Amino acid sequence: MPTAPAAAEGRRGWLDRLRGNTITRSLSGLFSRNPKLDDDLLDEVETALITADVGITATTEIVEDLRRRMKSREFADAQALLDALRADLLAILAPVSKPLVIDRGARPFVLLTIGVNGVGKTTTIGKLAKRFKDQGHPIMLAAGDTFRAAAVAQLQAWGDRNGVPVVAQGQNADAASVAFDALQAAKARGIEVLIADTAGRLHTQQGLMAELGKIKRVLQKLDPAAPHEVLLVIDGTTGQNAISQVRQFNAAIGVTGLVVTKLDGTAKGGVVFALAREFGIPIRFAGIGERPEDLRVFDAAAFVAALLPESLGGG
Known part of the structure; x- marks a missing residue:
């Protein structure tokens, strides 16, 4: 269920x-x-x-x-x-405003994370790993960002910190192969949630965008329903450029959920309305700080309440 x-x-x-x-x-x-x-x-x-x-x-x-x-x-x-x-x-x-629901019957529920470099994708994965583990889900990570050695090491550090196993093959490994191995391992170990990282890429890099399709096809050799969630991480400070990113990634692989990061501080914040109006893709989480607990389930009512004073003269 x-x-x-x-x-x-x-x-x-x-x-x-x-x-x-x-x-x-x-x-x-x-x-x-x-x-x-x-x-x-x-x-x-x-x-x-x-x-x-x-x-x-x-x-x-x-x-x-x-x-x-x-x-x-x-x-x-x-x-x-x-x-x-x-x-x-x-x-x-x-x-x-539709929170992500983990289907425990999927065994494992495969969550594929995508996005351009610098949006906080790998950090978001680490925060999600902590959240899901705290909720009682046996979890595994796949270090599929093989273009950056630092990304593999960063994900392994998050795994060590949270006591979560990480499947990795190192820099320049085939990302689809990493995802395939991780899904095999997750099935063998009875893992409930597998979060797979992917290389950060510009939405204009067609070769790398095509690789996402390959990862999806390889995963479906083991589970025709995988990935069960394709989570696109968007930087809330990028404004209207986020619209182009969602459009291109959605065309390449089909986005089922969004994470909007960096909404605290200097972020303009209004991009969530533009994304909602343009695409209607569920916003699963919002990043409003650096701490793991600052990755919040997106709550439309709480977000709007934070934007506007309750009454005139109120802060």
């Missing part, structure tokens, strides 16, 4: 970790001034959303909806508009 994820982490934690990013600062600052309900307010909302990488399409839809309702006198004051904005943002994210 599938295992449901742990309960969503507290909203206060989201607020504390997201407080510094662009969209939180701009929207909170805008409404903390107790603004007047007029076209100037809508113009400021529009600017804040575009600046935070929400995207032109999603921003236009949101602002035009608010403008129409304001002209129809649906809003008694700016507080009512704030409430409507919160509802509109939540409506975009709610359909993609």
